[in-house]
Amino acid sequence: MLSFARSASRASLRAAAPARVASRALATPSGTMFTGVWPIMATPFRPDESLDLEGFAKAVAFMAEAGADGCTIAGVLGESNRLTDAERAAMIEAAVAAAAGAGRPFPICVGTSHAGTHATVALSQMARDLGAAAVMVTPTKEVAPQSDAALHAYFAAVADGCPGLPIVLQDHPASTQVFMSADLLVRICADLASVRCIKLEAVPTPTKIRAIRDAWASAPPAAGDCTILTGLGALYAGFDMEQGTDGFMTGFAFPEILAAMNAAARTGDLDRAHALYAAYLPLLVFEQQPGVAVRKELYKLRGLIASGHVRKPGGQIAPAAAKGLADQIARSLPGRDITKPLVL
Amino acid sequence: MLSFARSASRASLRAAAPARVASRALATPSGTMFTGVWPIMATPFRPDESLDLEGFAKAVAFMAEAGADGCTIAGVLGESNRLTDAERAAMIEAAVAAAAGAGRPFPICVGTSHAGTHATVALSQMARDLGAAAVMVTPTKEVAPQSDAALHAYFAAVADGCPGLPIVLQDHPASTQVFMSADLLVRICADLASVRCIKLEAVPTPTKIRAIRDAWASAPPAAGDCTILTGLGALYAGFDMEQGTDGFMTGFAFPEILAAMNAAARTGDLDRAHALYAAYLPLLVFEQQPGVAVRKELYKLRGLIASGHVRKPGGQIAPAAAKGLADQIARSLPGRDITKPLVL
């Protein structure tokens, strides 16, 4: 059902998709943008802390080759808070160019969250002007004490400032300390047609997915194809699928595994989805440990980047963690050449 | 008083275990107190918010029957921050009485962390006087800005106030916002013979275990049998075992599973340990989702308590989560009667 790879144009790309199974929980509108697997890209740096755009472009191209539906750059684990605006611009250009070479539509979503509303709009406009297909936005803590109305206004300002640009609303209290109720999310989606996706990362995710889906029955989003994607390294993927996630937007560096799980769920085969989830869960658990160093080591092991350097003040991977990761890959994917896209 | 680990009954309990292999990482002193599996007990409440001491005693007895090495009460997920001091006293008495009926030494450790140093000492003395074998202590945030010296002084005060009483030092920044470096932990252990165990819950746990074990080679703890136990619902158990955890002190309600993993690791059979970890990881992941409601539902499903009520302002389990849990148990333990201790 995630047929992206089968055609040249995006419209025709989705035409080939098999009829969706009649499951309320799993049904998503045809032609939706944010379904399937959207890797959140790590940002490669050289040991001297400089930005490695070549490695970045290579990693984006690899994700397309590996079957991802799009990718998101400059997210939290893309070390976006350690980038200057000029570096952001260079990254967007590099990613858009890499996506253009994918042989099929491969949309780039850009994280543009900023403490100032005006600056969020400015960064979003820049992303759009440089060819991004969407932006991902999460509020900062300062917005939160000012009530749900302030949170609503923040997203409205981004929508107003970039008419027509799809917005992924990120709900990630662990990094923002901003708690948005399911009710608030539903209201924002109902009011703002630009909000095309909720990137849901407020634990426990399965019950929040359920609460939103239930509310959407009576208060549907303004965007007919608004979806829910979950993140958190896909730690809860099995349970998120049960409650109706539309896919995954997360940094786990094996999108092939997520795509296989999601494909099974899309066809209603939750048993297979759960079996895949269980099979790869030790690797998922290892990979989502705090700190982006593990993720970058995995990029390195897959041959995408030359250095797994994390920008300061972030920490580098500990030798014990590097060995543990290699050991777990050997257990999870014995005998596989992980420098090539996997066929599962 | 704390000689239980050396007693015959305990020795026979472990008689079936193969001889420990001579592995530096895995070796722990014989007769150590804090090894194996120590469940952190949930605190049962009735729907009217009152304390259910009968259910609590039953749960403690069950953990002993299921092969746990001791248990810890009034921890973070024991909703200790929602208890009055009188309720704590009643719980300690109930747990100590239940343990006395276990047919073998079954030590009770009591969480006594308090924002005030003097009150931590007072609660620890109370625990000791009521028959507890040890206390578990973690500093509050107010201590932290005042430097490592203040954190050291906090633990020293508890040790001084309760001579001879074993202390489990809990390192859990997610709940306390207090970050203790491996260096600081090593120094505290070197100086205070009362500190018999580090309950290590600072992610990523595997690398911190490694850092502490490496440092202990040159700066050993004052307590010859000081150990490391990991928590966090055993989410990282497989990787913690690789790096040399001495066992688990966590609330996962199937101590049998943790004990089987730990027994394999103790004998040097890390392959079996990893296989068990992988086999039960979906259940571990589900169970450790934030909020204690899932854990209490599991107690209920195991027949230990009548109500899974969480004290306000905590939230009750969502129907979707209850169903998800039941489904996962069916996948993880098909056909098993979980109201009885499992044989794995």
Added chain:
Amino acid sequence: MLSFARSASRASLRAAAPARVASRALATPSGTMFTGVWPIMATPFRPDESLDLEGFAKAVAFMAEAGADGCTIAGVLGESNRLTDAERAAMIEAAVAAAAGAGRPFPICVGTSHAGTHATVALSQMARDLGAAAVMVTPTKEVAPQSDAALHAYFAAVADGCPGLPIVLQDHPASTQVFMSADLLVRICADLASVRCIKLEAVPTPTKIRAIRDAWASAPPAAGDCTILTGLGALYAGFDMEQGTDGFMTGFAFPEILAAMNAAARTGDLDRAHALYAAYLPLLVFEQQPGVAVRKELYKLRGLIASGHVRKPGGQIAPAAAKGLADQIARSLPGRDITKPLVL
């Protein structure tokens, strides 16, 4: 003037004050409980960290003698988070006994905030049963992410658990990280007749006072005599009076000064209120510096307690601060014997 304070001694104490003018902003219902000056009491400890009940009783009696309208014990700066429940009980008894000797009604309000709703109720019932006239309650952070409804429910539970017991709702985000909008406060007051006072400490206080007073015009509190008292060491007293505070509930150890300002404001003489505020502001600023050590030093200088010891992990007063305080008193109150109630 102040209700319970109908006795002759109090009447004569205030005899000099002119009749209250008919000002909407400044008018408070006759017979109201929470008006005037309510010191938040520091809790004295001996250098060995033990509770000094004699000093505590002496300090309470002094506040009555100095013209306070009541006092609040076990508040944030009463180091309530460093007390055991037994110590709280002893303090309530000591305060109630001291108040009984005041020769006029002198109500004791007790801080009973607790992370658990049930425990807040239990501590409030204990306070009431030991003779307290009211309780002061502020929510903890865990309540906040769960929405305004959860905050409302928290106060409702306390009201339900202690029918008829007056509640002071404390709004102090600096210590709680809980942000309550003026709207929410107005709604809680409208629904719960037990809420008799808002202790308003959310900066900027003057504008929040104004917002609440404006809202009360159309949505009055259920308690006809519900008032607003401000705290924060009276740092903003001059501006709070302009916007209609009903008085001060704060720990500044010269209630005589606050009473003089408040008396001037009550009679509509804001010029005199401002002049008094300006005259004593350097002392107010010095005293409200973070840490309770300065306040305790002031108690010591007034002859109320033998030791200004702050319980650990709190810090003791620095010599430079002790000297600075003495110097400022010499500048603010030259030649005065501050061990006696001041006549201003």
Added chain:
Amino acid sequence: MLSFARSASRASLRAAAPARVASRALATPSGTMFTGVWPIMATPFRPDESLDLEGFAKAVAFMAEAGADGCTIAGVLGESNRLTDAERAAMIEAAVAAAAGAGRPFPICVGTSHAGTHATVALSQMARDLGAAAVMVTPTKEVAPQSDAALHAYFAAVADGCPGLPIVLQDHPASTQVFMSADLLVRICADLASVRCIKLEAVPTPTKIRAIRDAWASAPPAAGDCTILTGLGALYAGFDMEQGTDGFMTGFAFPEILAAMNAAARTGDLDRAHALYAAYLPLLVFEQQPGVAVRKELYKLRGLIASGHVRKPGGQIAPAAAKGLADQIARSLPGRDITKPLVL
């Protein structure tokens, strides 16, 4: 490079000041850069949220005219967290150009704190290249859990990346949640000659000033002219002067008042310094209320900017606060034309 302090124009500016007395606490090296009064500039925005560079330049020029010793832009209350990098560049250029027209050396210091070390360096280099005389840097919270060594490394990286560029180390835990001990600050100053000033805003400031000065006696800063300036709206100015602050770097919009206080302190006339402090304290207290809206209103009243608009999600000034401010100015500066520099 930064010889402005030695120039004739500056000398004449201060000609009226009596010779500095030989007081250890008050003595600062002659020719020091960071002494006196350095306003932290507010950033003006138009009601449509756009940056008002004309107003900004006018305000900078006014501060020079009013006798300030330099000024700092893009600080916390300059809403730096709501600016894009391009806006920062435009502001630096505007400020440097305005300073060039001051008729005397008027150095511009630029806040360049960033969550990423590399980006802090990049922003600092940009500031230097655009003509800034210094940068002000404070660590973000992510640095803090990694120990004092990480904090030290952060400042070392900025110093290394911008050789010779003076750094103002800002210590402001209220906004950063980063707590730096006096010991750590002393060590950083001893190791890094680029650190020319500590902007001390960790309460209580007077005792921390004293602790640093005492430590400097035996562990002097590498920069011979390293100073301490205090901020926090000069709320504690009187007490900071007693303990030896070298002046004020804060946003209070009447630098004339701060300069008068500081001049008195420099000459050893602490009585006059305290008298001035007491005289203007109500205005200082009003102005330092949280939120930058009050400060901007004051800029407007002084005729510096056309709109006091605060960028979203920040809040605008409440009518009650605007009136309260006007009233307080009338009380503090009766009959004065505040659109002109004041002579005190």
